[in-house]
Each structure stands twice: as C-alpha cells, then as structure tokens.
Amino acid sequence: MTTPSVAVVILNWNGQKLLQQFLPGVVMSQYPDLQLIVGDNASSDESVAFIKANYPQIRIIENDRNYGFAEGYKRVLSQVEADYYVLLNSDVEVPPDWIHPVIKYMEQDPLMAVAQPKIKWQVNKTKFEYAGAAGGYLDLHGFPFCRGRLFDTVEADYGQYDQASEIFWASGAALFIKSRCWKEVGGLDPDFFAHMEEIDLCWRLKNLGYKIGYCPHAEVYHVGGGTLDSNNPYKTYLNFRNNLVIMQKNLPLNDAWSRIFIRMSLDFVAWIHFMIQGKPDFAFAINKAHWHFLTSLNHNARKRSGKQIPFQQHGGQYPHSIVYAYFIEKIRFFSQLKWF
Incomplete structure (x- = not known):
C-alpha cells in the first residue's frame, strides 16, 4: 500500500518572528512523502529572505499581494500537487510525529474529507486552545464553539476528549484535507478574507455527504491571535x-x-x-x-x-x-x- 503524499502549507504575512520560532519544528516533521511549503502574502518584512537563507528545503510560493487567509491559500494551493493538504498556521508548534496519525485516521474512511488533530495552547500546554481545541461544533443558531472551549471558557486537557469522533468543523490552524475534496468544492471562499472560512468549507463538504473528523492521537500547540489581535x-x-x-x-x-x-x-x-x-x-x-x-x-x-x-x-x-x-x-x- 502506497503512502499518501502530504503537503504542509503555511500561509505567511509579515510573520518572520513566528517562522523563526516554529519552522525548526515543522522541518523535523516525520513523514515519508512530505512537501513543506510557505505561501507568502507579499510580506514587507524579511520573511522570504529568512526562509531562503535558512531552509532551502522549503518551497516558497509568493502571492503578488496580501489576499488574506482564504484567497491566499486558494492561490497557493492551486500550485501544489499532493494527496493531502495540511493548512498550518505559522504560530503552531508541532512535534515530530504529528502527521501520520491523522492521515491514518482519514485513510480508514473514504468519506472523511477533513480532520484536525488535538489543538492545545502553546503558552500553557495543559490547556486546549481557543480556536480549535478538540474539534468544532455549531449550535441551533449557527454559533460555533469547540469541544474543550465554550465562549471564553477553555478547559484543561486531562484526556476527557481522547476519542476520535465526527465533528462539524475543523480548525484552520491545523486542517488536514484530501486534495480531491478541496478541488471538488473549490477550496476556501475568497470573499471571507479571514475567519470562519474553514467552517464554510467543512459545511459545504458535509452537504455533499462527506465527514469531518477529530483525531486525538496527534496534537499540536497553537499560540493563537498571531496575525489579527482579538481586541481588533x-x-x-x-x-x-x-x-x-x-x-x-x-x-x-x-x-x-x-x-x-x-x-x-x-x-x-x-x-x-x-x-x-x-x-x-x-x-x-x-x-x-x-x-x-x-x-x-x-x-x-x-x-x-x-x-x-x-x-x-x-x-x-x-x-x-x-x-x-x-x-x-x-x-x-x-x-x-x-x-x-
């Protein structure tokens, strides 16, 4: 059985400090058929020069201006070929073996289009992270929340959500998606610019009969608020x-x-x-x-x-x-x- 190919794609905009902090972990990722890509949204800092000087193994795809999260990824991924895309925020710390458990989980079900790992807070790794935690849900009136985070109350992780399960949406901080599914629905909607575009993507896939999953056997650590302050x-x-x-x-x-x-x-x-x-x-x-x-x-x-x-x-x-x-x-x- 062949190993599915994976492309980990980080979208960057003026995030040199985050890249300096978190790229060393990303390049240590253990997976046999892996591409590492940084898509740059026309940064005005030294992000691109830093990557070229320190990480020649990372492919850089440069957009001509800042298209935001949704269209930025759409433009970058149109130039990437792999069985799986992993959309990874620049402010996420990853351990070496964070990819394989999620791919194994998704490969077991042909209808599993998207999945996320357990997402914990990089500042305090005993707690879940606000934006993803143990998977996203929607309520009766369309309010999003997470298993492990209701509004501003974030839970500590003591193994209470260690069962793989179907969820409503996966966090864009560390989103695994089968490339054929991405292409089938046309990727992220560029009109969103940023925020909730991953919920829309997952919902469109659900309307086609696909599933969205949570894999607790891999975990990553997200800083959160790395590019747009919550007080904005x-x-x-x-x-x-x-x-x-x-x-x-x-x-x-x-x-x-x-x-x-x-x-x-x-x-x-x-x-x-x-x-x-x-x-x-x-x-x-x-x-x-x-x-x-x-x-x-x-x-x-x-x-x-x-x-x-x-x-x-x-x-x-x-x-x-x-x-x-x-x-x-x-x-x-x-x-x-x-x-x-």
Whole structure:
C-alpha cells in the first residue's frame, strides 16, 4: 500500500518572528512523502529572505499581494500537487510525529474529507486552545464553539476528549484535507478574507455527504491571535459578517431565513453588551457586518450549491442554543451539554 503524499502549507504575512520560532519544528516533521511549503502574502518584512537563507528545503510560493487567509491559500494551493493538504498556521508548534496519525485516521474512511488533530495552547500546554481545541461544533443558531472551549471558557486537557469522533468543523490552524475534496468544492471562499472560512468549507463538504473528523492521537500547540489581535474591531466585523454568510450559503432555504433572523436578533444583544462595556467600535463593527451581509445577499445567494442537507442531520450539530446553555444555564464544559 502506497503512502499518501502530504503537503504542509503555511500561509505567511509579515510573520518572520513566528517562522523563526516554529519552522525548526515543522522541518523535523516525520513523514515519508512530505512537501513543506510557505505561501507568502507579499510580506514587507524579511520573511522570504529568512526562509531562503535558512531552509532551502522549503518551497516558497509568493502571492503578488496580501489576499488574506482564504484567497491566499486558494492561490497557493492551486500550485501544489499532493494527496493531502495540511493548512498550518505559522504560530503552531508541532512535534515530530504529528502527521501520520491523522492521515491514518482519514485513510480508514473514504468519506472523511477533513480532520484536525488535538489543538492545545502553546503558552500553557495543559490547556486546549481557543480556536480549535478538540474539534468544532455549531449550535441551533449557527454559533460555533469547540469541544474543550465554550465562549471564553477553555478547559484543561486531562484526556476527557481522547476519542476520535465526527465533528462539524475543523480548525484552520491545523486542517488536514484530501486534495480531491478541496478541488471538488473549490477550496476556501475568497470573499471571507479571514475567519470562519474553514467552517464554510467543512459545511459545504458535509452537504455533499462527506465527514469531518477529530483525531486525538496527534496534537499540536497553537499560540493563537498571531496575525489579527482579538481586541481588533475588524476581527469582530469579520466574525459577525462571515457567520451570517455561512448560514445563508449552506442552510436549506426553508430553514435559512428563520435561523438568520434569530441570529441577527441575538447579535443585537451583543451590540448592547458592547455599548454597555464602553466599546462602541465593536458595536459599530456589528452594524457594519450586518450592513455588508444584507447588501451582499444576491452575491452570496449565487454561491449556494444545489444541495443543502437539513442542519440537524449533520454530525457535530448541537440541537440547542449554546448561548442559552452558557449564559442562562451557566454550563461551562462541553461534557455538561444536553444533546437531547
């Protein structure tokens, strides 16, 4: 049996310090048929020169400008041939044998299109990491959360999520995808720029009957917030806008508008919260997100595929409100959620 080929692709933009810190571990990755690639989004620092001088074994693909995460990867991967693509953030620390367990897990199921390893916090490796943890889920109203992280509550890892399982979405921090599946759905949607583009990708694949998986037998360590600060209103804008877009694109029509209406109403509660906190820039970011979503309805409607599977039929979909569970029922841990 031949070993599937793997291309680990890091998208970089002015991340020389992160590359200096984390590339040494990446180049020590143990896998027999492996390409290491850095796609550069027209960095203005010395990132490219640093790689050329220190890591001649790494292939560099340079974009002519900063296309963001989604289109940046789309352009770079159009020039890469491998059985599997691994989208790896530049601020992720990897151990030597982090690739093989995930590939072995995915090879066991022809419908397993995407998977992620266990993702823990690089600053404190006893804890899960906010952006990926032990796999991504969506609630009844389209709110994303993770096994191991509900809103701002991040759990310590004591082996409670050490079973491989189907999830709703895999984190873009360390996302494994079969290249044929990437090509089948056209990769990431470039209109997202950044944030939730991997959820949209996974949802589109689920609507085609594919699975998204979590493999706990490999783990990586993510710093998080390496390129866009969490205290940046632009990040709030992207999250609120893109969350509405993924619902419009992927929900069945008879389900989409009622869920989107409820979601926008809940967003208004977040708007009030930001105003009470004295953060008008973040509240106005929600206004901007809603405005851009509404003015792009026709544009995004054209992206809908011919098949949308009912939301509740997907693995990794939480059938209740995570907002209610967290803020009203005071549930803080994934294991406490009620699934029926």
